[in-house]
Amino acid sequence: MKKPYQKPSIIKLRVGLLRDKKSGLLRMVRREIDGVPVKDLVRKFGSPLFVFSEKRLRDQFRYLRRLFESHYPRVEFSWSYKTNYLDAICRIFHQEGASAEVVSDFEYHKARRLGVPGENIIFNGPYKPREILKQAVLEGARINVDSMDEILDLEEIARETGQKIRIGLRINMDTGIYPRWDRFGFNLESGEVLSVARRIAAGDRLEVMGLHCHQGTFILDPEAYARAAEKLLRLARKLEEEFGWNIEYLDLGGGFPSRSRPKGLYLPPEVGIPPLSEYAERIARSLLLGTMARDYPLLVLEIGRALVDEAGFLITTVRSTKRLADGRRAHILDAGVNLLFTAFWYHFRIEIERELPGPPEPCTLYGPLCMNIDVVEENAWLPPLPRGTHLILSPVGAYNLTQWMQFITYRPRVVLIGESGQVEVIREAETLEDVVRRERLPEHLR
Amino acid sequence: MIKVAVSGINAVDNPGPGLGIIKGLREGSTPVSVVGLAYDAMEPGVYLTDLIERVYLMPYPSEGEAPFLNRLLYIKEKEGLEVVIPALDPELPLFIDLEPRLSELGVRSFLPTRKHFKLRAKDRLPVIAEATGLKTPATFAVSSYEELQRALSRLRFPVMVKGLFYRAFRAYNSTEALQYFQSISAEWGYPVIIQEIVEGEEMNVVGVGDGEGGHFGLLAIKKLWITSLGKIWTGVTVKHPGLLEAAEKFVRHFRWRGAFELETIVSGEDIYLIEINPRFPAWIYFAVGVGLNLPERLLRAALGEEPERDWEYPAGKLYIRFTDDLVTDLDLFQRMVTRGER
């Protein structure tokens, strides 16, 4: 019987690196996702591989809906397509009762193709091409207007179609957070909103029925949402009094954090990131306090990241290992920033498919691209990794599958683990044919 | 014999409060056995076997809650730990979150609440200043180059550039400010604090709040000599009525629970609040030396007892910090490195 092997390792001791090495190890192992062994997933579907958990998607949606509904009576969740617009993912959220929040012609088409009726679509974004804008009007989508030019477009469409169009206004304002996003919609403090409102009323072709704001991304201060809700509510009352409109919904946008770990946040996410219940409480409190005996406006939330991020994993494989000039170990993975766009801003949780013996040491994880920026993690503490080891990176469910790029290689499969444990491909791996299909070789180059 | 764990046993040029706390506990009437929690095998406390019976290496708080808790449970199992007194800012949020779970398992502590801890955020100073009648220097929390420039344009040089948990530099021009901003954010993340410099006497108050608006003693001191890192080297006890009154107001208004330190600058009639620390300062032994054994009182509060509340102390007692040498074998180091404990 031979002894179990671990890769030989020697570490030079230096002050600052003489830290505890044992307690971090257990949590780094992940043998399965929703009961399906990582090994089997790779054998069947290849590596790299994106894996989504239907159970996690539904659980998180239901959790958030209960959370907000237990604090406020009228809540609509609108699935933020840009976060992840794979059909299967959108369908799951639509089944759970989410409407669709889209920001472009492509996303609008995708939602319609999935069978979402116009009235269940919220149309945001700073550029809505004229054609799709008209379609949205005709199909009764809720349009949140971003600029004066868009108002002019809509007035023209109203003339063409002979109907009065009900719109939402996108508002930007100071809610005490940095950085302040002031490029979307109309500014509140400067009085721009009111002068735009006067202009709309004078035109008499549009009617404001909702207010929308999007403060930023990964906002760590629940109070900022409370301030936004309060300000929108006050503005709504003012618009109703002055122009006789009925403001039916307040849309607080997205920007809610997941348990992802932004670079530049020292504390671990479970401590440094406020729980979503705090956001729900603060928002509800300002709305309830501000509403009094009046009808409660519909609260719309465009939660993206906080719904989908933690349901997504990326399985990747160590393809080679080398030593850098300073003696540090480096591993080359088969997935890099081409698939993990969010690696620029977030640290992933890195888990290994099985327990590996040997002391953890600092190492760098590189992707497969021939570019210096292709760094998945600059400084990971991992035991020596044999070639072929699978690593599981998470959370990766948000933005990676919409911002990934087809650069020098094919994008891999995406699978969904269903609630009963069956694994289904929800996006096939790309082939050469996929990539070249839209190319044309001019006659003289043939 | 009470088994108590204390962190911050890094008595280096920027010392943690651990050794001061431990000396206080050892001089108190409650017999204790001390377990040191270290983050590096080279922390001097590891080698002071007379003061600290056992030492364990801890995972960094930034590695997450689970490894941290697992390690504490391991120590609890091996040592029969009864109380923990954390003394470092970055680990406090974890201990605060873990307090109910740890106390269920028999490891007690006496900590500020989550809300209290948030007050220490340097951008919350105005809130506290308003409640206590203190002034506050203009303070900006910045997370980007643009915000840094905006903050600098509203202040006069020199300014203080501070990290969220540690580090503070005086910058005399915007190049220096940018340099400190970069080095601080690389180590401690965002936001970085830009603060107006107020000239005056540096005075600090240490105390332990009872969580109901009262306290187990206060001590005010003035720093006479500080090191280039801004750490106290010599100091003297003072009885500044305005300052002590403000400290009592602070405890009453926020119903502060646990140890705290208020850092202020006294300039004539005005008292400026510079910083709040939700823990003992590194000079806590000063309080023990003048007869206010605050570490022991905190220990007794953690054990559910009713500590003394008298806090008569003489003004004009002197505090002298000094360096010391110790020669020992490699054994302890070796044990810490290979086993993570000694």
Added chain:
Amino acid sequence: MKLRRLAINEEGFIFDPETGNSYTVNETGLFILEKLRQGLSPEEIARLLSQEYDISPEEARRDLEDFLEVLVRYGLWKEPK
């Protein structure tokens, strides 16, 4: 031979009395160091590794090379000419 001067204990703690540096090695690292001190060649050590441990000779050889490379960088070992 530099390796001979090292103080190595059975828990894998290494002290170099000449430079004052300390190191830790794991079990297989310790195994290799001991064999090197006995004057065995890398080929022989790789073979012994795969006899003693659950590892193929090829992978043992690959890992051994990586380990020796680190020893070289730390100035603890030189490839015999």
